[in-house]
Amino acid sequence: MSNQAGKSAMQTGDEEDSDLTDLLQNQMGGSNTTSGTETARFNLDHLTQGKMSLSPRNTSSKKAAFLDVASSYISMLCHYYPGLCGFFVFLGIAATLALLSNLFFNPTENLGVIKHDHSNIKSVYDVKMGQIDHWCLKGDNDSCRCEDPLNPISRADHKSWVQAFKANRRLVKEFQDPIKAATLDVAFLGESVIEEMDGRWMGRNRSAGLGNIGKTFKAHFSKQKGGTLEGVALGIAGDTAPNVLWRLMHGEMTDYFNPKVWWIGLGMNDLSRMQCSEEVVVLGILRVVEEILEKKPNARIVINSLLPMVSARSGAYPIISDYQDSLAANSTVTRKKRSGTANAAFTVPVENRLLKSKDKEKEVVRPKRAPTEEEKDAAAQEEEEARDKAARRKRKKIVRKQKDPVNPIMKDRQRIKKYTPGTLHLRQNKIPLWNSVRAINAQLRKFAGKQDRVSFFDATDIFATREDGQRYVLQSDRISARGHPTNRGYMLWEDAIVKRLDDVLTKMRRDQPDLFSIPTFQNDDDSMDITQETGDGYSAEGDDFEDDAFGYQEDDFIAENREVDSENTGSSEFAPPKDGGVPDSMDDERSDDV
Known part of the structure; x- marks a missing residue:
């Protein structure tokens, strides 16, 4: 019995070895037939001979793993913080749209290009x-x-x-x-x-x-x-x-x-x-x-x-601020210091203040003298600066005011x-x-x-x-x-x-x-024998310039200068407007300038 059992076990082992051999042969491209042909032995000697050529590692698997981890975190973020997730999604869409618009809908402009040569002009x-x-x-x-x-x-x-x-x-x-x-x-x-x-x-x-x-x-x-x-x-x-x-x-x-x-x-x-x-x-x-x-x-x-x-x-x-920027480099802002003495009105004793106020009421009001040309120019300048300041204040509400850079x-x-x-x-x-x-x-x-x-x-x-x-x-x-x-x-x-x-x-x-x-002239009379005409045929005599160059014969500026010339003979300076300001047409243009 023991011999028979041993034989059966050996047969079973041989069958298992034959099954393993057939499996290996199929993987190596061989064929296992039932016709009794001898099966080729599997050679494993190359495992111990020389160097083995290993194929490169598959990097795509690492990228896929990274993407899986990133998507997992994003999913967790959107699950627990949906508002924050939506914000990031909005930023991504906006960035994509900005990139596409800049590439396809933002044209490039050429600067400083003169395509035609005008240096050969002769007349x-x-x-x-x-x-x-x-x-x-x-x-x-x-x-x-x-x-x-x-x-x-x-x-x-x-x-x-x-x-x-x-x-x-x-x-x-x-x-x-x-x-x-x-x-x-x-x-x-x-x-x-x-x-x-x-x-x-x-x-x-x-x-x-x-x-x-x-x-x-x-x-x-x-x-x-x-x-x-x-x-x-x-x-x-x-x-x-x-x-x-x-x-x-x-x-x-x-x-x-x-x-x-x-x-x-x-x-x-x-x-x-x-x-x-x-x-x-x-x-x-x-x-x-x-x-x-x-x-x-x-x-x-x-x-x-x-x-x-x-x-x-x-x-x-043009307005005053156009040139005032250039004057800023040469000007310094100074502030007047307060004097240490008090106002004279407050040094009067209390019992005399009422009497002084009554005396002021009895004072005779004298007529004001006519302003001089210097005072008119100063008033006109102050008016001009006030109008310019108002125009700048109006523009500041609409356009962000930027300070000019230095150098x-x-x-x-x-x-x-x-x-x-x-x-x-x-x-x-x-x-x-x-x-x-x-x-x-x-x-x-x-x-x-x-x-x-x-x-x-x-x-x-x-x-x-x-x-x-x-x-x-x-x-x-x-x-x-x-x-x-x-x-x-x-x-x-x-x-x-x-x-x-x-x-x-x-x-x-x-x-x-x-x-x-x-x-040189032979006598004094010849020195005055000159043409009194301008290049356009308008008379140069007189300071009123009564011609049709401007489409009208008279304006308030001409009338004022006649009055000034009658008072100040020989003056070659223009008198400012009576209100000391700038003509209305100039102000209208400034108010529209934004």
């Missing part, structure tokens, strides 16, 4: 608008207040502008005497910066800061004040190239007004306030230049570069997104003006290089310093962020202008000596 008839790619700075034709730079346009609907224009005409009239006209070396023609240079704003001196700037100008360009040259500044705040062109055609470029050099400072208002494209600004300046070249064949012209600026106020009319960096950026990324098109990017300024200056320099009577003066290095070769740093102690020089900036700028004018006049004296000769 007024070559200045054409047909090839302009776009009118507005943003690349379209509808987002700006840009006017046709080839057509003269006045701002006669604003009485303050009329006042400033008449002041310029009176300055021109002072040089109708040929002897005095022969001494005029330079006439500065332009806009806000040129009028500030003479210490005026809209025809009047409105602050002590402007007065100091005017003194700096006279120290350079008034021989009576110690200057080496004789010059006059014909500028009006807020003017564009079409406005200056109109002024030239209506009294600021007369037959007898012949400065040896015309110094042109234009383009700031066209670019910043009107938002004109670089090409339109260039054509406007060249139109003014060609007008002077045609009417004054003996004159030389110097085109001043656009001064560096990083921001601008987009209002339709801002101006980068050379050629492209910019239209909208600020991440704001879902709710906020547009501010267009940096520096690239446009550089493009305009480059085109003006190229034009002047091809002309015999025109030169270009680059004042950029006076107001900004170059760093790293790719950016400029604006010097806030010399110029404001809006492009208005400080008193120190004007001093440095005018020093450089005097040096350039010395070179230009020296060359003219060698080539055209007749321009520097003083006319």
Whole structure:
């Protein structure tokens, strides 16, 4: 029995070994047949021979595990904190929408690009608008207040502008005497910066800061004040190239007004306030230049570069705050200290105070004297500042007021997104003006290089310093962020202008000596035999300027000046309005300026 049991056990073991062998053979690709063929033995020697080649680990399993853990935590967060989970979901959707809108619906705008070359212009008839790619700075034709730079346009609907224009005409009239006209070396023609240079704003001196700037100008360009040259500044705040062109055609470029050099400072208002494209600004300046070249064949012209600026106020009319930013660098705020003595009214004994009050009632009221011209100017200035302060207070409620940075960096950026990324098109990017300024200056320099009577003066290095070769740093102690020089900036700028004018006049004296000769007359009567007509045919006699240049023959400003002239004979200054303020048309424009 025991032998039989052992045999059966051995048979059972052999059957199990055969089953294992068949299984291994099938896995190795072999075949197990029942035909009695010999089965191949499984070789395991490679496990102990040489190095084994292991396949790389499956990293996808780790990523899947991480995602599983993350999804588990997110599910737990949403289960226990559904509000917080919804907040994160909202942020994710908003970020996705912002990214998609920035990629597909936020166009890129090119900056400082002038597609056409206008440096080959030879006359007024070559200045054409047909090839302009776009009118507005943003690349379209509808987002700006840009006017046709080839057509003269006045701002006669604003009485303050009329006042400033008449002041310029009176300055021109002072040089109708040929002897005095022969001494005029330079006439500065332009806009806000040129009028500030003479210490005026809209025809009047409105602050002590402007007065100091005017003194700096006279120290350079008034021989009576110690200057080496004789010059006059014909500028009006807020003017564009079409406005200056109109002024030239209506009294600021007369037959007898012949400065040896015309110094042109234009383009700031066209670019910043009107938002004109670089090409339109260039054509406007060249139109003014060609007008002077045609009417004054003996004159030389110097085109001043656009001064560096990083921001601008987009209002339709200039206000005092435009230039006050530049005066802030030179002014210090002082506070009056209270005196240690008490008011005299409170030093009177109590029993005598009632008697003194009765005595005051018995005092005779004397008639007030008429205010002097200085008091009228002071009252007008206070009124102007009050109106400007009210306008700023109104704008502050609508627009967030930002303080101009000190020494801002101006980068050379050629492209910019239209909208600020991440704001879902709710906020547009501010267009940096520096690239446009550089493009305009480059085109003006190229034009002047091809002309015999025109030169270009680059004042950029006076107001900004170059760093790293790719950016400029604006010097806030010399110029404001809006492009208005400080008193120190004007001093440095005018020093450089005097040096350039010395070179230009020296060359003219060698080539055209007749321009520097003083006319002589046989008798005194011949000296007054001169043409009393302006370049547009309007009479220059008298100070009332009764002509149809402004569309009306009389206004309150003319009537007031007649009264002032009758009282103060020989005065060449304009009288302020009777109410001491600014014309209503100017205030209406300011109230709309937001």
